[in-house]
Amino acid sequence: EDVEVLHYYTSGGESRAVNVLKEDLEKIGHTWVDSAIAGGGGANAMTVLKTRVISGNPPKAVQMRGPAIQDWASQDALVPLDAVSGDWDNLLPPAIAEVLKYDGHYYGVVNWVHRVNWMYINKPMLDEVGGTVPTTWDEFFAVADKMKAAGHTAIAHGGTPYHDAVYFEGIVQSMGVDFYRKAILEGDAEALNSPTMVQVFDILRKSTEYFDDATQGRPWNLAAAMVIEGQAGFLFMGDWAKGEFSAAGKVPGVDYICAVRPGNEGIFTFIADGFVFFKQNGGEATEGQLELASLIASPDFQLRGAQFKGAIPALNTVPVDSFDDCSKKAAADLQSTAASGGLVPSQNQGTTEAVLGAIRDVVTNFINSDQDSASAAADLAAAVQAAK
Amino acid sequence: MRPDKLVARIAIYAVLGFFALIFLAPLYVVLVTSLKTLPELRVGTMLALPQGLNFDAWGKAWSSACTGAACNGLQPFFMNSVYIVIPSVIISSMIGSINGYALAQWRFPGSEIIFTGLLFGFFIPFQAILLPAAQFLGMLKLANTIPGLIIIQTVYGIAFCTMLFRNYYVAMPLELVKAARVDGAGFFRIFWRIFLPISLPIFTVCVIWQFTHIWNDFLFGVVFSGPESRPITVGLNNLVNTSEGVKEYNVDTAAALITALPTLIVYIIGGRYFIRGLTAGAVKG
Amino acid sequence: MTGLSIRNVHKSYGNVPVLKGINIDVAEGEFLILVGSSGCGKSTLLNMIAGLETITQGEIAIGGRVVNDLPPKSRDIAMVFQSYALYPSMTVRENISFGLEIRKVAPEERKRIVEAVAESLQISHLLDRKPRQLSGGQRQRVAMGRALARDPTLFLFDEPLSNLDAQLRIEMRSEIKMMHKRTGKTVCYVTHDQVEAMTLGDRIAVMKDGVVQQLGRPQEIYDAPANMYVAGFIGAPPMNFIPGTLEGEGSGLVMSIDTGAERRRLALPFRPADVKARPGQKVVLGLRPERITAAGASTSDPLKVRVDMTEPTGPDTLIYATLNGKRTLCRVQPFAAPKAGEAIALDFDLSRALLFDPESGARLDGGLAG
Amino acid sequence: MTGLSIRNVHKSYGNVPVLKGINIDVAEGEFLILVGSSGCGKSTLLNMIAGLETITQGEIAIGGRVVNDLPPKSRDIAMVFQSYALYPSMTVRENISFGLEIRKVAPEERKRIVEAVAESLQISHLLDRKPRQLSGGQRQRVAMGRALARDPTLFLFDEPLSNLDAQLRIEMRSEIKMMHKRTGKTVCYVTHDQVEAMTLGDRIAVMKDGVVQQLGRPQEIYDAPANMYVAGFIGAPPMNFIPGTLEGEGSGLVMSIDTGAERRRLALPFRPADVKARPGQKVVLGLRPERITAAGASTSDPLKVRVDMTEPTGPDTLIYATLNGKRTLCRVQPFAAPKAGEAIALDFDLSRALLFDPESGARLDGGLAG
Amino acid sequence: MADTIPADAGLRKGLARPSRASVWADKWIPLVVLSPSVVISLIFVYGFLAATAVLSFTNSTLMPRYVGAGFQRYIDLFSNSVWWTSVANLFWFSVPFIVLSLGLGLLLAILMDQRIRAEGALRAIYLYPLALSQIVAGTAWQWLFNPEYGIQNTVRALGFTSFEFNWLNDSRMAMACVVIAAVWQCTGFVAALFLAGLRGVDEEVIKAGMVDGASMPVIYRRIVLPAMWPVFFSVLLLLTHQAIKTFDLVVAMTAGGPGTSTWLPSYFMYNFSFERGRMGVGAASAVMILVMVVAILIPMMYLEKRAQKNAS
Numbered sequence A: 001e002d003v004e005v006l007h008y009y010t011s012g013g014e015s016r017a018v019n020v021l022k023e024d025l026e027k028i029g030h031t032w033v034d035s036a037i038a039g040g041g042g043a044n045a046m047t048v049l050k051t052r053v054i055s056g057n058p059p060k061a062v063q064m065r066g067p068a069i070q071d072w073a074s075q076d077a078l079v080p081l082d083a084v085s086g087d088w089d090n091l092l093p094p095a096i097a098e099v100l101k102y103d104g105h106y107y108g109v110v111n112w113v114h115r116v117n118w119m120y121i122n123k124p125m126l127d128e129v130g131g132t133v134p135t136t137w138d139e140f141f142a143v144a145d146k147m148k149a150a151g152h153t154a155i156a157h158g159g160t161p162y163h164d165a166v167y168f169e170g171i172v173q174s175m176g177v178d179f180y181r182k183a184i185l186e187g188d189a190e191a192l193n194s195p196t197m198v199q200v201f202d203i204l205r206k207s208t209e210y211f212d213d214a215t216q217g218r219p220w221n222l223a224a225a226m227v228i229e230g231q232a233g234f235l236f237m238g239d240w241a242k243g244e245f246s247a248a249g250k251v252p253g254v255d256y257i258c259a260v261r262p263g264n265e266g267i268f269t270f271i272a273d274g275f276v277f278f279k280q281n282g283g284e285a286t287e288g289q290l291e292l293a294s295l296i297a298s299p300d301f302q303l304r305g306a307q308f309k310g311a312i313p314a315l316n317t318v319p320v321d322s323f324d325d326c327s328k329k330a331a332a333d334l335q336s337t338a339a340s341g342g343l344v345p346s347q348n349q350g351t352t353e354a355v356l357g358a359i360r361d362v363v364t365n366f367i368n369s370d371q372d373s374a375s376a377a378a379d380l381a382a383a384v385q386a387a388k
Numbered sequence B: 001m002r003p004d005k006l007v008a009r010i011a012i013y014a015v016l017g018f019f020a021l022i023f024l025a026p027l028y029v030v031l032v033t034s035l036k037t038l039p040e041l042r043v044g045t046m047l048a049l050p051q052g053l054n055f056d057a058w059g060k061a062w063s064s065a066c067t068g069a070a071c072n073g074l075q076p077f078f079m080n081s082v083y084i085v086i087p088s089v090i091i092s093s094m095i096g097s098i099n100g101y102a103l104a105q106w107r108f109p110g111s112e113i114i115f116t117g118l119l120f121g122f123f124i125p126f127q128a129i130l131l132p133a134a135q136f137l138g139m140l141k142l143a144n145t146i147p148g149l150i151i152i153q154t155v156y157g158i159a160f161c162t163m164l165f166r167n168y169y170v171a172m173p174l175e176l177v178k179a180a181r182v183d184g185a186g187f188f189r190i191f192w193r194i195f196l197p198i199s200l201p202i203f204t205v206c207v208i209w210q211f212t213h214i215w216n217d218f219l220f221g222v223v224f225s226g227p228e229s230r231p232i233t234v235g236l237n238n239l240v241n242t243s244e245g246v247k248e249y250n251v252d253t254a255a256a257l258i259t260a261l262p263t264l265i266v267y268i269i270g271g272r273y274f275i276r277g278l279t280a281g282a283v284k285g
Numbered sequence C, D: 001m002t003g004l005s006i007r008n009v010h011k012s013y014g015n016v017p018v019l020k021g022i023n024i025d026v027a028e029g030e031f032l033i034l035v036g037s038s039g040c041g042k043s044t045l046l047n048m049i050a051g052l053e054t055i056t057q058g059e060i061a062i063g064g065r066v067v068n069d070l071p072p073k074s075r076d077i078a079m080v081f082q083s084y085a086l087y088p089s090m091t092v093r094e095n096i097s098f099g100l101e102i103r104k105v106a107p108e109e110r111k112r113i114v115e116a117v118a119e120s121l122q123i124s125h126l127l128d129r130k131p132r133q134l135s136g137g138q139r140q141r142v143a144m145g146r147a148l149a150r151d152p153t154l155f156l157f158d159e160p161l162s163n164l165d166a167q168l169r170i171e172m173r174s175e176i177k178m179m180h181k182r183t184g185k186t187v188c189y190v191t192h193d194q195v196e197a198m199t200l201g202d203r204i205a206v207m208k209d210g211v212v213q214q215l216g217r218p219q220e221i222y223d224a225p226a227n228m229y230v231a232g233f234i235g236a237p238p239m240n241f242i243p244g245t246l247e248g249e250g251s252g253l254v255m256s257i258d259t260g261a262e263r264r265r266l267a268l269p270f271r272p273a274d275v276k277a278r279p280g281q282k283v284v285l286g287l288r289p290e291r292i293t294a295a296g297a298s299t300s301d302p303l304k305v306r307v308d309m310t311e312p313t314g315p316d317t318l319i320y321a322t323l324n325g326k327r328t329l330c331r332v333q334p335f336a337a338p339k340a341g342e343a344i345a346l347d348f349d350l351s352r353a354l355l356f357d358p359e360s361g362a363r364l365d366g367g368l369a370g
Numbered sequence E: 001m002a003d004t005i006p007a008d009a010g011l012r013k014g015l016a017r018p019s020r021a022s023v024w025a026d027k028w029i030p031l032v033v034l035s036p037s038v039v040i041s042l043i044f045v046y047g048f049l050a051a052t053a054v055l056s057f058t059n060s061t062l063m064p065r066y067v068g069a070g071f072q073r074y075i076d077l078f079s080n081s082v083w084w085t086s087v088a089n090l091f092w093f094s095v096p097f098i099v100l101s102l103g104l105g106l107l108l109a110i111l112m113d114q115r116i117r118a119e120g121a122l123r124a125i126y127l128y129p130l131a132l133s134q135i136v137a138g139t140a141w142q143w144l145f146n147p148e149y150g151i152q153n154t155v156r157a158l159g160f161t162s163f164e165f166n167w168l169n170d171s172r173m174a175m176a177c178v179v180i181a182a183v184w185q186c187t188g189f190v191a192a193l194f195l196a197g198l199r200g201v202d203e204e205v206i207k208a209g210m211v212d213g214a215s216m217p218v219i220y221r222r223i224v225l226p227a228m229w230p231v232f233f234s235v236l237l238l239l240t241h242q243a244i245k246t247f248d249l250v251v252a253m254t255a256g257g258p259g260t261s262t263w264l265p266s267y268f269m270y271n272f273s274f275e276r277g278r279m280g281v282g283a284a285s286a287v288m289i290l291v292m293v294v295a296i297l298i299p300m301m302y303l304e305k306r307a308q309k310n311a312s
């Protein structure tokens, strides 16, 4: 059976992880029809998906995350995965299971779990300026100042709304998981337009002083390359960036350090990347779709895919012994935060595209102008309200 | 030559030359980048000449660079584009020419309204009609196929082609049709025997224009294609966005040039006729 | 049998009437000229005969058959246009044989006809050229050849010579005339050149504003125009119109003329009874330039005229003078030419003079010469 | 002082010589006509006088001053073009005053001049129109007004009337003539219309292939053309050229003429000593149409001629006949017009006949009439 | 012509009374020929636009959902500051773009009209950017403007180490970069159109100007250029159309950034319809863009037509 897979896994480790899946699928006698649509952080792929669905010809499997899964499921476009979901309830942390379910049924299968609130530090540079891994923003700026003084770019940043938002999210979380939940996930106007949020924007403003001046349009992987090559000290990016480091032959703890962002200890912001399966001609799930779903959920792929992608397996039964130190820490944190309530979806996962876009508009505008923090907070509240 | 005249000539050439350099700069940069190796890229400036003619990046972009999970380079996309472009250019030019002929030479009550109505199709932003178009193609069972793309590209090219041809045929004396009708020829025969043979200049303009536009189209190409029918612009987009750590600018630029090569060639070969055709018909001054 | 009959034909574009009831019968083999100033509807009428325009009202019959509803190709006509309308992409040969080809004439037959036509028009050596490689006169011949090859019952010409220069025009004019004589076909020929009108046609229809002003033989129209428009339109250089007041003298009529050199009352050759005007009324005296000549020995009573300007055209000399305040032209022999400013004695041959109403332009004399 | 002097002027485009040594002196106030068939270099010469083309060799002087190196604006000339070349975006007023404005004439002065010029050309009511709102004749007047306003020492005209229809042409012709008389300026006027050439100029330069064939007064050129080209070019309808063989008879010369109706030897009025040809040699007899008229009572020895075709033009009737195998035109009075095919008795007035060499076209008679 | 061509029965063959169908066909064929295009246009242009207009009055988010929402989507749109930013940006993009393309194109056309050598080569050089897709052109210019390996880096490598050229990262100057790329792409075409127009101006008019004593600049300014209104209008129409439709260039060069400083209405429409899952608002913006198109282009088409009529 031809299984057309629409995805935007086009960079680095992503494409290798996808290739693993492809080989697995072809081993059991199906044909993987690759529909990669790069660009725009998946926007192009989503445009294609919409027109495909509307033309009555959706791809069989689609890379998807976040509330989009529920949206599509509510449109009755997806096939339920009851046939393969078995005891996923026991294997997945509830916070993650929730994003895959609609109306009590699983509609998505998770590939792996990303932790977003990571930061990467170029170890030689940190050593050069005699710093330690910062755990608060004050500590962070102290180290950053030293790097700046030594003539380095302190923060490697990619000037895209996407990276801007990723950076912003970390600051919000440093104000506490409840604040994050209220402000970002629930879009609470009061929280969004609070003094705390003003403080967030202040930190954001201060951070921009440590960017270099060529950020505009730089993809995140090039920002990662700056840290890899020693051109910059810090990178704020999810664990997928680790793939870039390992692809460059860098070893955690030796060449670079991965650490939780300042003020983020005890918080795990996740992105559960997954696939959903579109009904063909409005009918039942095809054999290929179900087999692909179970392949993804198999410990073998969970292990290898997560490794390539720099993520961690979503299923708690998969051993992570073979992972690097960063991933081991993430896996441990996953379990502990799941218990403590610190496991929250990243905004990419936890908000609608509309809200996400509204947040990005305000944040990216703030970074690229000299707006003051108070009015940015007010704008944010207004924009999120309008988009809800 | 008088000295003031000489100064004027020098100034003219200086200005023209200056702008020629500016116009060529991006092409030059892209070209030399595509001929460099990665280490070379890191050391020199973008203006520096490559150390040698190194077509490795071209080879990689053509046949082995990864675009998503597939690592076949641009090759498969290239052929898709060819399959899409050739029929749509031919069909849209043919329809445009016969429309233009009917509108210019067989004016009837309402023909101006029809012309304006058709012309409007040229001005709409295409993002606005993506979804209904997708639904329609789905109804025709042509969604995400090359025939579907051909239909879309043809349909949205008709307005412009019709305008070009109409403006060209309007300049022809109405007596030609009259003479031929008296000679006993009908609508199609007059078109086929009399107007088509004198339409070469405007056909050149139309074909060049349509070719570049359809070849370069990304929006329709990405939205209405399926995995087996993606045009080269989509391939280029995937390739440029697919990266392993270090961005291979030489491969990206080579890919961009491969993508642009057919249109550049069409312009270089047909450019003269393009201008001539424009002078002959499209512009009235 | 009539070759062409136009019965009460009207044409309007939208609400604008262009032809207002045209009635013309053309005998078989006759050469009819349609003449008139620009925009009077000549082309429109021709296009209606050809079937290229619809007929708003009235009836057109070709060879006795009403053709109102026939498409052009079924009317058995051939047409030559002002712009020639040669098919630019075809060779001369193809241009000529196109109509035959459409009518499914066999190739050998076509070849024979094309060559015969080309021969008769002396364009055999041009058969393989494209129209753009031809001179104006050659194009004209090809256009004619295209019409001839079809051998229709009716030829239509729409100002076929107006794009040619004067010399070529004269030449082609006589060729068309010979062609007509040879083939004996009915011809309907539009022009706004009066010389063409005079020299080519069996009859002329002078049109103005969609109405036929006069229909008649050329000399008839030249000598006895129905009104001032026709009189002024036909003839080059045009008829002189001298304004004045009709006066009675004895049993005859006279008109005062002020020549700049003298003031005199000229006796008019009209019988007062025939003239639709009474003494005292303002009239216009029409007199053709060739009727005013240098006075010779035989001139009984020459008129002295002050010369404004002279123009030696070669064969003749034109003299400009001002009569009753109006510029008047006289055609004299070259050797009689005076200098500007001088006075000259002229012979006014009033035997063919005409009298018009200055307002309506209608003829006032009884049509003596008609 | 000469108004314009052209001394041994050559012009080549690349290697192609277009003018091959032109020498013309134009007196101040003289009206010179440059005439010749298309492509003979008339416009090129005019453009060189205006400074719009460089001079390959030779010298041009205007008002005594050599202008070879002066740009057009310093030559004090005005030029009227065939296409009129009105500035399309300017009103008539602006068109006329543009040259003055460039020369920094004060606004009030400009206004005065424009209005005076417009007055004299009767275009005052058109001053605020754009060129496209004008008829051909009106455009022509504006073009003239533009030239007049500048009040230059030399006027150049490049076929200014060729875009007008016949009637307007006649009218504008006389206006140009009057304008010249009024202003007394030197004029150099290009045309290829022989009537214009004959009627307008003080002198005519007939050009062919970049060489002046003849330079002289109009009547001189009409009566005594230097060669067959000039003879055929000047005069409308053109001179008849009847081929034949020179024969001696007694002390005189004769030529056999076959008219289709009879065959006769005509006595030529040349003294054999003056003629550069001997009996037995092939020659061409040149005879203008108006010299062949209907035989009257006074005609001593009329020639019977078979008529091919007649063309009544109104004032005259043209008769086509074939003499010695060559189409010949005769101009007779309308009432004398015979039918085609009939024979008519014609009076051949050979007193102004010319004799040419059929090969070179050179005059063979002694220039009797010159 | 009876004497040269014997009457032939075959010649008259086509003259039989025509069938009713052929009379009908003669009259209606032009319409019949046009009707497929008319139908296509009714479906693919007007029909689809109507569908989009309908969407703008619904609650559609991720996918079309036909639940009426009145004018709510328009209220959303008009209260969205990004929309107004996009509209303002369109002004700041299109005015400089049109003015520069026109001016530069005209300059190049006039200079090329001076009987210069190598005109063909120059024309090809100015015209080739038109052959490139906006994606490729935008990417190439992005590299050039990128301070790390673009112009700034190059100039610095030449020794001017303090040279600053980083417009792409400056929200006030980023639009200038897009404008430059757009001008680069269109100017050659504009120049070609103007050149064609200049070649159509009667040469005698220029000669008349010279004889009248005007210098070449004056002749162009006062005589030639005013005569080129129709061409000017055609070019203006094309450029305006191009400006309103510019999309790929922004995507490739700036993706709307920095911030929203290079968002254009077309980008807004795409982004809201497909990326943001706010299809209703996207559709409303599409309708507004159409309104703009009609409001700007229809009068211009009318003016162009009039200019052409006047010129003839």
Ligand SMILES: Nc1ncnc2c1ncn2[C@@H]1O[C@H](COP(=O)(O)OP(=O)(O)OP(=O)(O)O)[C@@H](O)[C@H]1O
Binding pocket: C013, C018, C036, C037, C038, C039, C040, C041, C042, C043, C044, C045, C192
């Ligand atoms: N398609 C049309 N629509 C409206 N009016 C028209 C149309 N065709 C011709 N006319 C008008 O009809 C009148 C007669 O036109 P027509 O062409 O028959 O004149 P004409 O006598 O041939 O003039 P010319 O000597 O200039 O050729 C003109 O006033 C013209 O403006």
Ligand SMILES: Nc1ncnc2c1ncn2[C@@H]1O[C@H](COP(=O)(O)OP(=O)(O)OP(=O)(O)O)[C@@H](O)[C@H]1O
Binding pocket: D013, D018, D036, D037, D038, D039, D040, D041, D042, D043, D044, D045, D192
């Ligand atoms: N720029 C040029 N380059 C080359 N040849 C030229 C150029 N301009 C004119 N000629 C040639 O020079 C010759 C004379 O041209 P010119 O325009 O002076 O003729 P003309 O006597 O004015 O003809 P017409 O009566 O047709 O206006 C022609 O053979 C023409 O082809």
Ligand SMILES: [Mg+2]
Binding pocket: C042, C043, C044
């Ligand atoms: Mg007409």
Ligand SMILES: [Mg+2]
Binding pocket: D042, D043, D044, D158
């Ligand atoms: Mg000339």
